[in-house]
Amino acid sequence: MKDLEQIKALDASCYDFIKNNDMASLEIGRYDLENGSYVLIQSYTSKLRSAARYETHENYYDIQYVIKGKEIISIIPREKLTVTEPYVPEKDITFYENSFEGIDHVLSDGDFLIIAPADGHMPGVCADAQSEIRKAVFKVPVKK
Secondary structure (H helix, E strand, O other): OOOOHHHHHHOHHHHHHHHHOOHHHOOOEEEEOOOOOEEEEEEEEOEOHHHOOEEEOOOEEEEEEEEEOEEEEEEEEHHHOOEEEEEEOOOOEEEEOOOOOOEEEEEEOOOEEEEOOOEEEEEEEEOOOOOEEEEEEEEEEOOO
């Protein structure tokens, strides 16, 4: 997706961060936003699907925003997954076995995907060949 209004509807501070920053020149690291949201600027080499694994969160939505590069993020309902590493509250993450049953979303420069906490997702998978990815992962707290 490229319609940033969808991000604005979830959290205006994430939208403002994208609009007000040169995303390609930001330093790697964490940036705190409003209302408990934050963004992690990351740089890595995409991985083979066989080396990837699914994850879910309990307390945050993910907005996976590709700044530069091309990767696959696979989505699958949590109930179809088998836990390999139980939930770690400090990191708000559970890991699962790899599965090839998910729905693949190919993201490239400027594309994003909003992922609900209960959605299993496998980010960082190479689309064509392994390549360098620069990405912003926005974490937006679930309103309880």
